[in-house]
Each structure stands twice: as structure tokens, then as C-alpha cells.
Amino acid sequence: MTPVTPDRTTSDRWALITGATAGIGAAFATRLASDGWHLVLVARDSARLADQAAELTGRHGVQTEIVSADLSTDDGCAAVERRLADGPPVELLVNNAGISLNKPFLRSTVEDETRLLRLKVQAVLRLTLAALATMTERRSGAVINVSSVAGFGAVMPGSTYSASKAWVTNFSESVGQSARPFGVRVMALCPGYTRTEFHQRAGIDMSKTPDWMWLDATDVVDEALRDLRKGKLVSVPSWKYKLAVAGMRHAPRRLLEVVSRDTRGRIGRDRR
Numbered sequence: 001m002t003p004v005t006p007d008r009t010t011s012d013r014w015a016l017i018t019g020a021t022a023g024i025g026a027a028f029a030t031r032l033a034s035d036g037w038h039l040v041l042v043a044r045d046s047a048r049l050a051d052q053a054a055e056l057t058g059r060h061g062v063q064t065e066i067v068s069a070d071l072s073t074d075d076g077c078a079a080v081e082r083r084l085a086d087g088p089p090v091e092l093l094v095n096n097a098g099i100s101l102n103k104p105f106l107r108s109t110v111e112d113e114t115r116l117l118r119l120k121v122q123a124v125l126r127l128t129l130a131a132l133a134t135m136t137e138r139r140s141g142a143v144i145n146v147s148s149v150a151g152f153g154a155v156m157p158g159s160t161y162s163a164s165k166a167w168v169t170n171f172s173e174s175v176g177q178s179a180r181p182f183g184v185r186v187m188a189l190c191p192g193y194t195r196t197e198f199h200q201r202a203g204i205d206m207s208k209t210p211d212w213m214w215l216d217a218t219d220v221v222d223e224a225l226r227d228l229r230k231g232k233l234v235s236v237p238s239w240k241y242k243l244a245v246a247g248m249r250h251a252p253r254r255l256l257e258v259v260s261r262d263t264r265g266r267i268g269r270d271r272r
Helices: 021-034 046-060 074-085 109-137 160-183 198-202 217-229 239-250 254-260
Strands: 013-017 036-045 065-069 090-095 139-145 184-189
Touching: 013 021, 013 065, 013 109, 013 254, 021 036, 021 046, 021 217, 036 090, 036 160, 046 065, 046 109, 065 074, 074 090, 074 109, 074 139, 109 139, 109 184, 109 239, 139 217, 160 184, 184 217
Parallel strands: 013 036, 013 090, 036 065, 090 139, 139 184
Antiparallel strands: none
């Protein structure tokens, strides 16, 4: 595997990963540790964080720090912002923490929807801004905001998940263009269905999803890092999802409504 920045040593470089204990976040942690990056691991479960940190340090000999924080809260965001401002400089930020709601918007609550937006939108905004404050000053660094193919269209009728990911992708593209002159890269990572704990933890039944639609988290991370080196603003892993994105971007909206198969957000009129 080629290091993220082959022109410079990673022996003194730090990456901060949110949602680091599972799925794509854990895959980033494993890959970067194997490349010699020191890690700041962020998640809510402090015991799981400690186990992960010990395992990565023992296996790869890298330094690890843990920050137990709920990024849907102001205090949680502030704790990570402090680490981005102080301590060894963070050269790579991976905003990966996220949730999904297994309920339609018409049956949701303000509290649940606000928590989703605070985690998937506000936290991404705050941590990206905090990281760029020092990265642009140093003229070095990168941010990967984990978005989703779902952000390219309203493919989950009644769900606000795709709307939040549309914001992440658009935000990353825009900020990436403004950060580029400072030698800093910002990229939205937009995978399709990836085998992680994500759907299980949200209580979403994915048993009917065909095997060919699933991606491996390790492969997603490998392609993301390749695209980051190429200076891409948006990374869509796998040719099949690249085709899907092209279709969502150019297909008539009415056609998208017909083919949208994710029904977690659908609700009949008689059940409102």
C-alpha cells in the first residue's frame, strides 16, 4: 500500500478520526496506523476506544490518543475542537461519525431530527473549520468528510439522511476549492452500501439488499486515500456506484421517484 503522502514521512504525523471504533472509521484507523500515522480516536464509547487504541499501538507501534465525545452536543464538539487546536498538529481529519433514523419524517420528533443534523451537519462544519484554521496557516493538511451516494438524490423517501449527506458533499466541494490555494485538501467521500455496524445499530433491515451492492470498508478507505492524493473534491468508490451517481445526477426526477427502493421513510396516507 502506498502511503497517503509518499513525498513526506508519516512518522511524526497525526490523523484524527471521528466514529473511529467501527465501520469506515475503524478501517481508516487500521489503514493509517499501518502506514505509520499516529492517531486521535474519537467516539462515544470510552471502553471500546481504549481497547482499539491499545490494539493499534501494540500492532503498529504508533501513538494513540482517545477522546470520548458525543458530537451531537456542544460539549462533545468543543472537546474535539480543543484537540485540533492544541497538541501535536493534526494533518488529516476524517469526519466519519454518523447515525441514521429508522423512521419516516412524518413520524419523527424534533429531538431526533435535530440530533441527526447536529451530528451529521453541525459537527462536520465545526470540526472542519477548526482543522482548517491551523492547516491553512501551516499550508499543509487534509480533511475527508464521509458523505454518501445517497446525497446525490432523494432515494430514501421520507428520510432526512440523504438531505444531510447532500449538505456534506456540497459543503466539502465548496470548502475544498477555497482551501486548495493554501495547500490543503478537503474531500467528500461518498460510498454506497458498506458492510459495517451502521444499519444494524439503527435497526434497519438490510437483508433484502443484493450482495453485489455491498462494499468492503477497507476497499472504500483505500480508494478514498487514492482519490485524496489525486486532489479530488469528491470520491465515489467502486465503478457501480459511479454509474449510480451519474444516473441520479442526470435522470429525470420522476424516474428517481419510481425507482427509489429504500422504504424506511415511506408512510401511507391512512397511517399518518
